[in-house]
Amino acid sequence: MTLQQALAALALCIPLAVQARQEFVLTLKDHLFSPAQLAVPAGQKIKIRLINLDAAPEEFESFPLNREKVVLGNSEAILYLGPLAAGEYPFFGDYHPDSAKGVLIAIPEAQWQQVQHVN
Amino acid sequence: MSFNQQLRALVLLLLSCNVMADGRVVDKVYHPYVQPLEREFEYRYLYQWQANHPDNNAMAQQFGYGFSVADNMAISVNILAERIMPEDYRIAGYEAELRWMLTEQGQYSWDWGLLFELERQKQTDNNEFTTGLLVEKEFEYTSLTVNALLVYEWGKTIPAEWESEFRLQYRYRYLPALQPSVEIYSGENYKGAGPGFMGVYKFSPTRQLKWEAAMVFALDNSTIDRTFRFALKYEF
Numbered sequence: 001m002t003l004q005q006a007l008a009a010l011a012l013c014i015p016l017a018v019q020a021r022q023e024f025v026l027t028l029k030d031h032l033f034s035p036a037q038l039a040v041p042a043g044q045k046i047k048i049r050l051i052n053l054d055a056a057p058e059e060f061e062s063f064p065l066n067r068e069k070v071v072l073g074n075s076e077a078i079l080y081l082g083p084l085a086a087g088e089y090p091f092f093g094d095y096h097p098d099s100a101k102g103v104l105i106a107i108p109e110a111q112w113q114q115v116q117h118v119n
Numbered sequence: 120m121s122f123n124q125q126l127r128a129l130v131l132l133l134l135s136c137n138v139m140a141d142g143r144v145v146d147k148v149y150h151p152y153v154q155p156l157e158r159e160f161e162y163r164y165l166y167q168w169q170a171n172h173p174d175n176n177a178m179a180q181q182f183g184y185g186f187s188v189a190d191n192m193a194i195s196v197n198i199l200a201e202r203i204m205p206e207d208y209r210i211a212g213y214e215a216e217l218r219w220m221l222t223e224q225g226q227y228s229w230d231w232g233l234l235f236e237l238e239r240q241k242q243t244d245n246n247e248f249t250t251g252l253l254v255e256k257e258f259e260y261t262s263l264t265v266n267a268l269l270v271y272e273w274g275k276t277i278p279a280e281w282e283s284e285f286r287l288q289y290r291y292r293y294l295p296a297l298q299p300s301v302e303i304y305s306g307e308n309y310k311g312a313g314p315g316f317m318g319v320y321k322f323s324p325t326r327q328l329k330w331e332a333a334m335v336f337a338l339d340n341s342t343i344d345r346t347f348r349f350a351l352k353y354e355f
Contacts, residue, residue, distance in 0.1 A: 045225075059154070063295050069154070080225030082225075096324065
């Protein structure tokens with residue numbers, strides 16, 4: 001395989017266009033996540049803007065979501081998730097696990113359309 | 120672009136690495152992720168055996184300290200020790216390492232990172248510079264991690280040359296404490312594969328111990344029969 005072929009193969013692994021993701025906001029204040037239950041659509045790539053309003057850093061952690069993300073005090077971080085299977089995905093703040101707890105609820109597409117319509 | 124096309128492209132890229140490295144190929148399979156505020160001590164152990172093989176009974180250890188210097192960049196310094204016979208055991212060299220997370224986890228189809236590593240062998244006056252891609256892809260409850268590395272060696276007892284190494288780990292995220300895996304390695308005079316596992320235990324919100332181990336078996340006649348690797352990482 002030539003170098004050109006190898007570079008071409010590498011380029012194929014990098015998406016040329018990134019699909020727009022629906023964005024959700026998760027806020028952390030006084031070591032509590034808000035909303036503590038965050039509904040998102042299943043089967044879609046989504047983006048969660050994690051806003052830490054506390055002065056102390058926190059680590060978003062979820063084994064079911066396969067994510068660990070440190071967000072510094074008074075800062076923001078982005079979590080890129082999905083497509084998720086329908087279901088519940090618990091998460092917690094690693095530095096304050098007793099208070100910072102929540103669950104991401106991935107809603108099946110048909111149900112999600114209804115929720116959007118009602119809203 | 121479908122996943123199959125992406126996977127085929129990645130395999131083609133990795134198969135293009137047809138020059139191979141002199142050093143030990145079996146080592147940690149690096150993930151492309153870096154966290155801010157990361158601090159850690161790490162210990163790695165490797166043992167090889169096959170009767171009548173020049174590397175039979177070879178053992179290597181590494182101890183290091185690392186920390187993040189930016190949201191997406193971490194460095195570490197390591198001491199390397201090794202032996203073939205018990206009386207040979209010595210501090211063999213030093214190593215500095217930089218990991219650079221290029222994309223956020225899940226941002227694109229594959230997660231990308233870079234590794235830069237500079238090693239100085241103090242007994243032999245040889246040096247080794249390693250760089251390459253760290254790539255990871257999530258498939259529901261499993262994760263595929265690939266390291267495609269280029270190595271430049273130079274020094275008193277080895278010819279200056281570019282070489283390459285390939286490491287792959289396919290892991291099932293069963294439980295935090297137990298994540299079984301399969302690992303594949305390719306390098307100069309080395310083609311091996313075998314089972315492994317990794318896990319993590321939290322002592323407190325900010326302190327945790329990660330472990331990983333693998334037993335790698337030869338896939339051809341030029342590869343030493345069995346290689347065992349083990350690593351412990353204390354994060355705080």
